[in-house]
Amino acid sequence: MPLLLFSQPFMDSPLIPLIIEWSLKIFFIFGGLMTALAYLTWFERRVLAYIQMRLGPNRVGPAGLLQPLADGIKFIFKEDIVPLDADKFLYTLAPIMSLVPALTCYVLLPFGDKFVMPGLNREIPLHITHVNVGVLAIFALTGMGVYGIVLAGYASNNKYSLMGGLRSSAQMVSYELAMVMSIIGVLLQAGSLDLVEICKHQAGWFGMQWHLFTYPPTGIIGFFIFLIAMVAETNRVPFDLPEAETELVAGFHTEYSSMKFAMFFIAEYANMVTASAMATILFLGGWMGPFVDQFPLLGPVYFTAKVGFFLFLYVWLRGTLPRYRYDQLMNLGWKFLLPLSLVNLVLTATIALFFM
């Protein structure tokens, strides 16, 4: 039905500039995002290398800056192997199922307030779209991401992959609970599930009324529960059990090669960025910070800086901690984080009811 869009009533309606605006935003956000994800691998390898007293990739281009490009080319030209006994349809579907939800999350993330394009005289909100249940929508999408891993584990017809898939499904279901519980306190304060509204709610105190600081100590407790759960949700060290290299070889992507493997890889990094962005929006005020009212373009800068902090944290954790064992991971999730987040929720509600 593309003709419909160009028929006479549509041309006159304000829909056309809107569609152009959307297309441009999608283009720039996803273009920037994919580049950022590629450079995230470079960033991780360099930072990790410095932690481990080595140099990291520094051969391709200045300071190794073209390394992600070289990696990408290598991934494309590698042989795409499908195991003989694999379920070929599901085996191909799995990386797609993993990548698509991971990338779809970005249409929902706001990274700044409205921005007036000079010359155009149009207010452009700095997010692709926003729904009034943004938080839940992100959780729904990240929850769908688990199918990619589960499918990969099942379709590979490999016991290591299967164990990785099982571990990840159990892990993600377990930590999702604590994660959602930990943010209900924030939702109570903001009174909305809309990511933009949640950000705007943290605008007070000179742009520093972040949910991390409000309702002490529940904000900080909630933040740390969210932080732990988010690392677990994204399957990163010390919770990288689904792909635990020294136990399960490579877990669910043991059999994957070439671009299929790269898709899992991109999905993992995309999820890291989503989780970091969620932590930023929910607890660190999103794009809020000092002087954001005067200079709206500071918003995206603050946002990127905060997300960058979390990404650095991921790398830092990877450079510091060993890996949990499966049962210890479950104990931490169910016996510590979940009860703690429930207590925290009650505490937040009490404070909201009696003191605010």
Added chain:
Amino acid sequence: MSRPFIQSRPEIETEASETVLNMGPQHPSTHGVLRVVLKLDGEIVTDLDCDMGYLHRGAEKIFENRLYPMIPPYFDRLDYIAAVSNGLLYVETVEKAMNLEIPPRAQYLRVILTELNRLSSHLLWLATHALDIGAFTVFLWSFREREEILKIFEDFFGARLTCHAFRIGGMSYDAYPEFKSAVMALMDIFPKRLEEYETMLNENRIWLSRTVGVGIISGADAIDLGLTGPPLRASGVDFDVRKAHPYECYADLKFDIPLGDSGDTFDRYLVRMEEMRQSRRIIIQALEKLPDGPVMAKVAKVIKPPAGEIYHSVESPKGELGLFLVSDGTTKPVRLRMRPACFVNLQSLKKMAVGSLVADVVAIIGSLDIVLGEIDR
């Protein structure tokens, strides 16, 4: 489709809820080409079986067809992580058979080099053990000091891994001029580096929960299974060949034997960390006492140990490394039979790992510090 070489072993019977997991010979954490066949109930190990021999080179048979001075290079390639200890074992056994008196300078140099080798071996163990449990950074940090030791080896032996300068009757050459200062410089920074590892691991909650109480073996069981080396001492049994049957100049040197009490993976870790400190103590003492003089005793041009049988053992970084020599008085040994430390230590894996989780098996294999070159020979 029949592909027998990757099929599970038919003799392993499984219940409905059990699966057989084939770990190795190509697996990131079996330390080479060890194949462990695990029977799993969920992730709990109900039974396991080690399949060895993927690196078998028939070393003991090769020995029988070589002249005595031709054998040492083969020993370097058995436990290639601790080549110096292996070489020491061979030359000492032959020297013992021939009743040779070794010049004191050669004895001290041998001890220094063997202990340096113990340090490099333990550092590699720490690196891989930490990596098995997921501590990636400790892995690369350990290589820093190991690299320093290997540089000293390179200057001394001309090789980094398969190094030997020990000859029957002493050393083939003396130390290079800067040897003493190079080793001393390394020993000065070493305790600080060890502390760095311990900061990363000793009080790390995850490290503790992964190692404390994992793979416990009691002292009595350890003796029954013939465990030696750090795994035995971690179970509280005070046995070290260097103290029990002192060889070279160990009797003149002061050092302690660290002991554990619970015999779990964490104790094995602690024992090895303390052993590194003790090795440093030995090296410093030996360097200070290092006498002058020749490094080679008077040995006949053609080496013919008198006919008879002899057993000798040394404390390698992995445990008691023994060698049984049968000689008929000719230029070739009739039989050279190893008492491999890793092979025997690996036999305790089943005792330690059954009932634990897959992740623990990896941690336990790491804590046993096995080298497949020596197990398979």
Added chain:
Amino acid sequence: MTIQQIVFIVFALIITAGGVGVLVQRNPLYSAFSLILSFIGLAAMYILMGAQFLGVIQIVVYAGAIMVLFVFVIMLLNVRDDELHPDRHKYLLYIGVPLGLGLIAEVFYVVTRVQIAPAITDMHATGTVGTVERIGVGLLTEYLLPFEATSVLILMAVIGAMHLAKREKE
């Protein structure tokens, strides 16, 4: 045709395809994924109707949590196509076909005869139908008793599941 209608038809087809897939797939895992597809289509329908909350919850709860457990169990048991015995319940055919026909007839009746569109309320006018606020207020006022009864039911199920799992272990 408006865009809404086109989107409706597309997702209606997806839901139907998912439903048919659940029935015709031999591999239980494929059936499970067909069901997930159907759930996603259903969520899209809710969103199309302006009930964004309900749509997203549909994905979070059904596709994101319940079906993960389904898939988990299927993978654990590792049921293969050849282990299934589709012929065992042949008598179901004689009950199922009339029941299915009855259902189709009912749907046909509703579609053709019932022409009353849902009343346009002030909720529709202000666009607050199906929002978190509406559902929250509704659950805790008008529908408090069913809501609490449901939570008690779920609690019973949780305790029952724990009891069953525990007894099996001993």
